[in-house]
Amino acid sequence: MASESKPGRASGGKPLLKRTGARAQKRGSIAHLLSMDSERSARILLFGAVGLIVAVAAAFIAFGYWYAEIRPEGRTVLKADDISISFKSMKRRMAYELFITPQYQQAPQVLPIGAYQSLLNELTVISRANELGVTATDEEVDKRLRERIGVAADADQRTFADRFRTALDASALSESEYRRMVKSDVLTQKIRDQFTAKAPANVQQSQVEVITTADREQADAARARVAAGDDWATVARELSTEPDVATTGGLQKYGPQGTLNQAYDEFAFSANPGDISEPLSLIDGQGPYYVVRLKDKSDQPLTEDQKPAYVSAQYNKWLEDTQANMTIERHWDTSDQQEALLDVLKRTPPQQQQQPIIVPTVAADSPGSAPTSSVPEAPPANPDGAGDSAPGPSGAPQPNGQ
Numbered sequence: 001m002a003s004e005s006k007p008g009r010a011s012g013g014k015p016l017l018k019r020t021g022a023r024a025q026k027r028g029s030i031a032h033l034l035s036m037d038s039e040r041s042a043r044i045l046l047f048g049a050v051g052l053i054v055a056v057a058a059a060f061i062a063f064g065y066w067y068a069e070i071r072p073e074g075r076t077v078l079k080a081d082d083i084s085i086s087f088k089s090m091k092r093r094m095a096y097e098l099f100i101t102p103q104y105q106q107a108p109q110v111l112p113i114g115a116y117q118s119l120l121n122e123l124t125v126i127s128r129a130n131e132l133g134v135t136a137t138d139e140e141v142d143k144r145l146r147e148r149i150g151v152a153a154d155a156d157q158r159t160f161a162d163r164f165r166t167a168l169d170a171s172a173l174s175e176s177e178y179r180r181m182v183k184s185d186v187l188t189q190k191i192r193d194q195f196t197a198k199a200p201a202n203v204q205q206s207q208v209e210v211i212t213t214a215d216r217e218q219a220d221a222a223r224a225r226v227a228a229g230d231d232w233a234t235v236a237r238e239l240s241t242e243p244d245v246a247t248t249g250g251l252q253k254y255g256p257q258g259t260l261n262q263a264y265d266e267f268a269f270s271a272n273p274g275d276i277s278e279p280l281s282l283i284d285g286q287g288p289y290y291v292v293r294l295k296d297k298s299d300q301p302l303t304e305d306q307k308p309a310y311v312s313a314q315y316n317k318w319l320e321d322t323q324a325n326m327t328i329e330r331h332w333d334t335s336d337q338q339e340a341l342l343d344v345l346k347r348t349p350p351q352q353q354q355q356p357i358i359v360p361t362v363a364a365d366s367p368g369s370a371p372t373s374s375v376p377e378a379p380p381a382n383p384d385g386a387g388d389s390a391p392g393p394s395g396a397p398q399p400n401g402q
Contacts, residue, residue: 077336078116079329080123087336093119094344095172108345112337120328121319122184128322129187132194136186145182188315195314199307205254205300206268210261211240211291219279219289227276232293241288254300258313264292273297 078085097115098104104111129135146153149167151160168175209232213219222239226232233249236242240250252260257269263282271277271294279289302310 077332081127081327083123091340091344092172094340095348098348112341116332124319124322125184125187132191134187134190136183140186141183144186192311192315195311199302202299203256203302205256206297207254207295208252208268209250209293209295210252211236211250212242213239213289214287216279216289219291223291256310259309264290267292268294
């Protein structure tokens with residue numbers, strides 16, 4: 001009959017023997033595994049468990065290495081407007097600043113904050129100089145770049161490229177970081193030139209009398225005496241450590257706001273004539289201490305000698321006001337600073353920490369920074385072992401004092 005199937009075939013036409021054999025083989029394999037002695041089964045399970053543990057441990061180790069070594073190097077520690085600075089880049093900057101700035105070699109503990117502020121000032125100039133109508137052309141940047149690496153303006157491109165590569169290979173900074181510093185240098189000089197050109201003929205200035213002491217106890221004693229009516233000059237000559245106190249009696253010259261010692265500049269322009277300050281210091285709890293009496297506050301001619309300090313004060317104020325209105329993300333906590341400093345100090349040879357060669361170019365005084373310096377004759381150590389880098393301006397916190 002048509003409905004009957006041929007022997008050995010299923011209704012679908014496929015051989016039953018092959019399908020049945022495969023099932024039987026599979027059942028046989030399972031049965032074989034089940035029939036193995038318990039010792040062999042335990043051994044297989046043990047090997048499998050060990051392999052799984054090794055794989056999980058390797059994954060944890062890889063994650064730990066990434067988290068502890070790779071991730072922090074590339075993470076952002078500073079972002080100003082749209083410019084981001086990584087932890088690795090910050091260490092390169094710190095290594096360079098340490099090499100060219102004597103203040104950091106004498107007090108390396110302030111390097112993380114000083115280099116950080118110097119870099120923030122640089123980003124501010126790059127991002128916001130155009131608000132003052134100040135720009136830098138490619139030709140101007142190239143000219144300054146040639147000056148920094150010691151290549152004549154008329155040198156051919158190959159000479160320039162070779163010298164630039166040498167500078168990059170020798171320094172701690174990347175090429176982009178170096179070029180950004182050079183551009184900031186050009187812009188900073190233009191901003192200062194603009195402030196110089198706009199300096200008024202007369203500005204408000206203060207004249208103060210100062211007694212400087214090494215500790216708070218002496219400062220308190222000096223203040224008590226002058227407050228009780230003792231002659232200021234007499235007390236100053238007896239107690240003050242000012243180098244010229246024997247001839248000045250502690251009386252300072254007139255100075256515009258922002259040009260006096262930072263410890264008492266604010267008092268000198270907020271007090272009334274005759275007011276005597278409490279002992280003041282640049283850093284809370286640390287000397288030297290200053291007892292200050294405001295002698296006079298009035299409009300005075302801005303002399304040529306005063307102009308550089310006045311321009312620096314105006315530039316500092318512009319930086320401060322501009323940064324207050326910028327979008328700035330700060331991710332530079334104490335642990336980051338300590339980690340970076342230890343790494344930089346560990347990788348920087350002692351002779352490079354102690355024998356800087358500084359050639360001043362542009363005095364880019366700014367909040368927490370020092371005058372700009374040109375390329376040193378010897379390079380700093382690269383904290384990351386990378387080679388394509390180069391030098392640029394430096395920063396170091398210094399009080400503005402007379």
